[in-house]
Amino acid sequence: QKEVEQNSGPLSVPEGAIASLNCTYSDRGSQSFFWYRQYSGKSPELIMSIYSNGDKEDGRFTAQLNKASQYVSLLIRDSQPSDSATYLCAVYTGGFKTIFGAGTRLFVKA
């Protein structure tokens, strides 16, 4: 069983819509949760980090964490074509180990 699971997509949304990206993880002891964006041919870059249950907002991005359900999500409001990328969910499970999901490809249509 994969430790961090994401729908690989592609997820296609029109410009201006809300994109919703989801992630589940298997290790209940996981402590920190991250969303990275990766453009084709580039390295992953951090979008959001979240450490406690609830919502965390940063501009057009909102991360949501539910530790009881072992679920993390990322909402992108007012999606722009420049948001088209692969979004990687990452979970720090302790012991120096951060596990990545396989990523969800997002396409924002102009």
Place this chain on the structure above:
Amino acid sequence: DTAVSQTPKYLVTQMGNDKSIKCEQNLGHDTMYWYKQDSKKFLKIMFSYNNKELIINETVPNRFSPKSPDKAHLNLHINSLELGDSAVYFCASRGPLNTEAFFGQGTRLTVV
């Protein structure tokens, strides 16, 4: 003044050759990593070092040998390269353990 830099960016080599990838970070982080990203974009941890000490070795073949001469550098040497080693290799570093990792620009290795 790149935070995590790795060289080379591209590496094309024949099967059976030995090659190295270098990584340096100027963030003052104690922990460094090597990740492998395959064609399906899956980013898999290979090694983790903390203060020059190997912490994680994720059942990587022993043809892969990391070396950390100091906590700012983590190099990866690969012996007897195989076709299946073709991937993008990312170096990363981290400060406090529960914070995010910072990635280098990646090395695209192609074995022919």
